[in-house]
Amino acid sequence: xxxxxxxxxxxxxxxxxxxxxxxxxxxxxxxxxxxxxxxxxxxxxxxxxxxxxxxxxxxxxxxxxxxxxxxxxxxxxxxxxxxxxxxxxxxxxxxxxxxxxxxxxxxxxxxxxxxxxxxxxxxxxxxxxxxxxxxxxxxxxxxxxxxxxxxxxxxxxxxxxxxxxxxxxxxxxxxxxxxxxxxxxxxxxxxxxxxxxxxxxxxxxxxxxxxxxxxxxxxxxxxxxxxxxxxxxxxxxxxxxxxxxxxxxxxxxxxxxxxxxxxxxxxxxxxxxxxxxxxxxxxxxxxxxxxxxxxxxxxxxxxxxxxxxxxxxxxxxxxxxxxxxxxxxxxxxxxxxxxxx
Numbered sequence: 001x002x003x004x005x006x007x008x009x010x011x012x013x014x015x016x017x018x019x020x021x022x023x024x025x026x027x028x029x030x031x032x033x034x035x036x037x038x039x040x041x042x043x044x045x046x047x048x049x050x051x052x053x054x055x056x057x058x059x060x061x062x063x064x065x066x067x068x069x070x071x072x073x074x075x076x077x078x079x080x081x082x083x084x085x086x087x088x089x090x091x092x093x094x095x096x097x098x099x100x101x102x103x104x105x106x107x108x109x110x111x112x113x114x115x116x117x118x119x120x121x122x123x124x125x126x127x128x129x130x131x132x133x134x135x136x137x138x139x140x141x142x143x144x145x146x147x148x149x150x151x152x153x154x155x156x157x158x159x160x161x162x163x164x165x166x167x168x169x170x171x172x173x174x175x176x177x178x179x180x181x182x183x184x185x186x187x188x189x190x191x192x193x194x195x196x197x198x199x200x201x202x203x204x205x206x207x208x209x210x211x212x213x214x215x216x217x218x219x220x221x222x223x224x225x226x227x228x229x230x231x232x233x234x235x236x237x238x239x240x241x242x243x244x245x246x247x248x249x250x251x252x253x254x255x256x257x258x259x260x261x262x263x264x265x266x267x268x269x270x271x272x273x274x275x276x277x278x279x280x281x282x283x284x285x286x287x288x289x290x291x292x293x294x295x296x297x298x299x300x301x302x303x304x305x306x307x308x309x310x311x312x313x314x315x316x317x318x319x320x321x322x323x324x325x326x327x328x329x330x331x332x333x334x335x336x337x338x339x340x341x
Contacts, residue, residue, distance in 0.1 A: 022081070024048070024055040024127070025106030029096035030072075030114040031062040037071050037114055044112075044120040045078040051124060056081040059114075060100045063090030073326045082328040088321040094196040095320040097176065101185050109180045117216050118177040125212055126179040135181040135207035141173045142213040170203045171211060178202060194319060195309045197241045236305060247306065250299040257295055261288075 026044065030037065041057075048055045057080050061069045072084045085099055097111055108130050112118050118139065129137040160172075176198065180188075187205045 022056050022105040023053045023107050024051070025104035025109045026055065026057045026080075026123070027060065027097065027100030027104060027109060027111045028057065028114050029060040029062055029093055029100060029111075030064065030068055031090060031093070031096075032064045032066045032068060033114045034064075034066045034068045034071055036116055037068055040114050040116055040120070041072075041075055043116070044123075045080060047120045047123050048080050049078065051127065053127075055079075056083060056104075056106060058100050058103060059084045060096040061086040062093065062096040063087050073328075075328065077328065084326040084328075086323045086326070088323040091320045093176075094198050097198050098196060099320050099322070101180075102189055104185060107182045109182070109185050111176045111178060111180070113176065118175070119214070122212070122214055129210055129212065130179055130181065133208065134210045135184050136202065136205075136209040137179040138171050138174045138209065138211040139177040140171060140211045140213045141175065141216040170200055171209075174199070174211065175216075176202075181207070183207070193241075194312050194315075194317065195241055196319070200241060241309075244306070246302055250302050253295060254299060257292065261292075 026048070028040075028044075033040075044057065048057070059072045059082070061072070061084060069084065069086055072082075075082055083103070085103060087096065087099065100111070101109065108127065110123060110126060112120065112123075122139065126137045126139070180202065184205050184207055188201055191201065
């Protein structure tokens with residue numbers, strides 16, 4: 001199907017608005033965001049009202065311990081259907097996004113954080129690109145306000161490392177804020193894996209993609225839930241989920257170490273037998289043993305990461321458990337119910 005046909009079909013889906021036909025789904029995972037959620041919801045609903053689309057907002061409560069859930073469930077009526085899906089505990093953002101994708105009904109699906117670092121006012125730009133025929137529209141951060149130099153530098157190094165060893169192209173400086181076409185989401189929902197690195201999974205299906213640059217704002221209030229240890233764990237998940245090259249690198253490192261040890265050992269024997277030079281003692285032996293021990297432990301730990309992921313996959317546990325689903329009708333639906341009554 002050519003691009004012009006895709007545009008015609010997508011524009012037709014927008015003009016044929018019915019309560020049963022959701023054009024746009026906005027997925028908002030959150031965890032302990034009670035201070036920012038009211039402001040975020042006002043800005044998001046104002047943007048969606050201007051779009052004049054049949055839309056739904058899916059809030060995913062990832063086991064919040066504050067008043068975030070009750071705040072979402074008490075939001076005033078809007079032109080968008082608002083659904084709050086509460087997970088039974090904190091399963092992590094990757095699982096929360098997976099739940100949102102599973103329950104989305106729209107032809108276009110947007111994932112956005114609730115901390116207002118990603119402006120909801122940019123959603124119309126995403127829709128415009130979707131109408132042009134793109135299946136995935138990535139939001140690339142041209143500026144990352146409120147983030148330290150170390151975090152920006154480490155993120156850039158990670159993306160370069162991931163793209164160099166993985167067999168896919170994960171866009172640099174692109175977070176979870178993006179638009180996905182229905183077909184892409186359907187393919188992602190069919191993936192059976194439990195260890196999920198969503199930035200890689202979003203890129204894995206391929207399809208027609210484009211990017212929009214924007215300035216990412218500093219966090220509106222509160223503190224980030226991602227410290228450096230969690231970011232390091234997420235980086236390890238990303239690398240091990242999409243490549244086995246680290247195992248091959250470990251094999252090559254072991255082979256080179258063994259070869260170096262053989263060459264050095266032969267040199268010591270020849271020097272001792274023919275030259276009579278005594279073999280160096282305790283310091284050199286300790287250095288070699290520590291070096292070999294460190295390489296061995298590193299390789300064992302690397303294999304342990306992959307074995308641990310195999311163990312988790314074999315248990316086939318669900319990604320998340322849903323405690324409750326609260327659905328708030330739109331203003332239009334309330335009016336219809338009133339006329340029916």
